[in-house]
Amino acid sequence: MSDHAHALETYTGLDSRKLAIWTFIGSECMFFATLISNYLVNKGRNLVGPFAHEPWTDPATGQVMEPIIEIPLVTLGTALLLFSSLFVVLALYGAQRGNRRMLLIWLGATLFCGIFFVGMQVYEFTHFVNKGLTLQRNMFGASFFVLTGFHGTHVTIGVIWLATMFYLAVRGKLPPERSVNLEMAALYWHFVDVVWIVIFPVVYLIR
């Protein structure tokens, strides 16, 4: 992006790149609305287990199995994702004021939280598949993996985007006049966070 980018004049008087990311985020609201609707509409319409919150009997062995959802691990991931939103906004604060140390520390902390969250989700998916829950197993499996899988993909894209910003910051290529680049990545990251704020109670807490 050119150093002169900040000097561009627009009809609205606003930065077009910020308007673009907000428009994209608006469209993403619709995207996740369909996935959340799909999950809610199919909730409780399972013919076979595993179930999210209720014990179930394995038809092959006759053994009664525990509910598949594990609240403590996901709560930790949720807390770290929330804190990552705080960290990235502090990184942006540093970037806008030319405070490189503040930018690097908080952006690094954001990346750590994002990577932890993705790792938590990979562990959770593997754990669920090992317990017999797959996309094809039942309606819960299908809607759960599609909803949380797409969210996890968004988190992964966010981690890659923020890692790119971190690389630029380390190289000294993220001065205050280019901080809008980090602001766009941060807006996307916050959106990923607010989507999880909805998904967490809907999928993990509401029975």
Place this chain on the structure above:
Amino acid sequence: MTAHVPAQEHAHDHPTPGTYAKIGLVLFVLTALEVGLYEFTFGEQAGALGHQIEPFFIPLLLILSAVKFALVAMYYMHLKNDSKLFSGVFVFPLLIAIVVILALVILQAYHWAFARSG
């Protein structure tokens, strides 16, 4: 008509790190309340009071989530201080999304109730 507005013009209108930290603390407390409410209502320690709370569990959870959502959007995404156009571009599709979710859930609930009654 064109206008010259530097990208960083609004940067100094934004909250301070102290405000961001306070919002972060509130978000953490609200998340703890959500999980605490779940444990209190459905957890191993859930007692008679938990059963009394159960009818209010979902509305309470939705209110807590809505507050968290609003705090992140207003303070961390800077919608409180940024241009109203950004708020409009975000809130309008968000309202449509909420209507879509509610409409589909109500439609399916009606469909299943109707199917059961024959």
